[in-house]
Amino acid sequence: MQNSANQTPYERMGGAETFRTIVHVFYQGVAADPLLKAMYPEEDLGPAEERLRMFLEQYWGGPTTFSERRGHPRLRMRHMPFQISPEARDRWLHHMMAGVDAANLEPELDAAMRDYLQRAAYSLVNTEPAIPFGAPIPPTPPDA
Numbered sequence: 601m602q603n604s605a606n607q608t609p610y611e612r613m614g615g616a617e618t619f620r621t622i623v624h625v626f627y628q629g630v631a632a633d634p635l636l637k638a639m640y641p642e643e644d645l646g647p648a649e650e651r652l653r654m655f656l657e658q659y660w661g662g663p664t665t666f667s668e669r670r671g672h673p674r675l676r677m678r679h680m681p682f683q684i685s686p687e688a689r690d691r692w693l694h695h696m697m698a699g700v701d702a703a704n705l706e707p708e709l710d711a712a713m714r715d716y717l718q719r720a721a722y723s724l725v726n727t728e729p730a731i732p733f734g735a736p737i738p739p740t741p742p743d744a
């Protein structure tokens with residue numbers, strides 16, 4: 601067993617099982633969400649679930665299977681075919697946060713994961729000018 605200083609965030613988060621949980625819970629939410637479900641090109645969400653899982657694993661220092669199979673992530677470009685409105689972003693984040701809840705990460709890793717997902721989701725909205733990745737996120741209006 602490595603001590604935590606030598607471990608990747610992926611390992612510290614609990615490895616494959618954690619990512620499987622987060623993404624699986626997320627896709628259960630998507631399947632039951634008409635606005636999001638209509639955006640997914642394939643009826644079977646299984647392959648999309650696997651792509652998102654591989655991407656997140658790679659981002660946090662796990663296996664690099666995503667790039668081996670799919671090439672450079674280019675997330676903004678890959679999302680261009682889909683109209684990602686602020687509402688779609690917020691639905692997406694809602695289901696993803698339910699996945700993070702289910703993973704029960706320790707507080708520091710939990711905060712890092714939520715912060716990353718929020719920034720990534722804000723940077724992919726393409727129905728209005730993008731908020732560059734890393735820029736401060738404006739407060740959400742109370743009635744949004």
Ligand code: HEM
Nearest residue numbers: 639640648651652655670678682684688689692720721724
């Ligand atoms: C903001 C709301 C978002 C919406 C509505 C959305 C929607 C979609 C849709 C409809 C697809 C196509 C499904 C497929 O066939 O794979 C997709 C793919 C994907 N999304 Fe998102 N997405 C969002 C945010 C994000 C974020 C924040 C990330 C990363 C942190 C992400 C990562 C991915 C990845 C890795 C793929 C597969 C790309 C590929 O290999 O082709 N998405 N997304």
